[in-house]
Amino acid sequence: MKFGRRLRLYIFGVLMGSVLVLFFFNDRLHILTDWLPGNRVLTVLQNSEPLITDKALCQLACFDLDTADVRLAKQKGDVRFKLSETHDEPKKYVVDSNLDPGKVRMTFSIADSLATLINVALPEKAVICECD
Numbered sequence: 001m002k003f004g005r006r007l008r009l010y011i012f013g014v015l016m017g018s019v020l021v022l023f024f025f026n027d028r029l030h031i032l033t034d035w036l037p038g039n040r041v042l043t044v045l046q047n048s049e050p051l052i053t054d055k056a057l058c059q060l061a062c063f064d065l066d067t068a069d070v071r072l073a074k075q076k077g078d079v080r081f082k083l084s085e086t087h088d089e090p091k092k093y094v095v096d097s098n099l100d101p102g103k104v105r106m107t108f109s110i111a112d113s114l115a116t117l118i119n120v121a122l123p124e125k126a127v128i129c130e131c132d
Helices: 003-024 026-032 037-047 054-062 067-076
Strands: 049-052 078-085 091-099 102-111 114-121
Touching: 003 026, 037 067, 037 078, 037 091, 037 102, 049 054, 049 067, 054 067, 054 114, 067 091, 067 102
Parallel strands: 049 114
Antiparallel strands: 078 091, 091 102, 102 114
């Protein structure tokens, strides 16, 4: 059998196997990406006790957001490691999420099994809040 035929059969087998994996394990495909650092942080945020500081509550009210938006950011947000403080204790992670008012940046402080929302900002808009 020539090399070209073997290569085509191999590629066909890989594609057919991938389609079968997608078909049978569609509800569990998140396992393939759960090991990535950003997904691990979001999993810790989702599984931790939700706490919000008074300043963050004021900022949420100022930006017309609520706790459902915080939950959505924890599920589908993007962890910004360059802006996060991962070597300090407690660790502070910055999560960007696209919500109704636009891009929302939330800062969470994680210590043990507690994740506290400490800051909320709109990086693309200039909104003045008196929450300090």
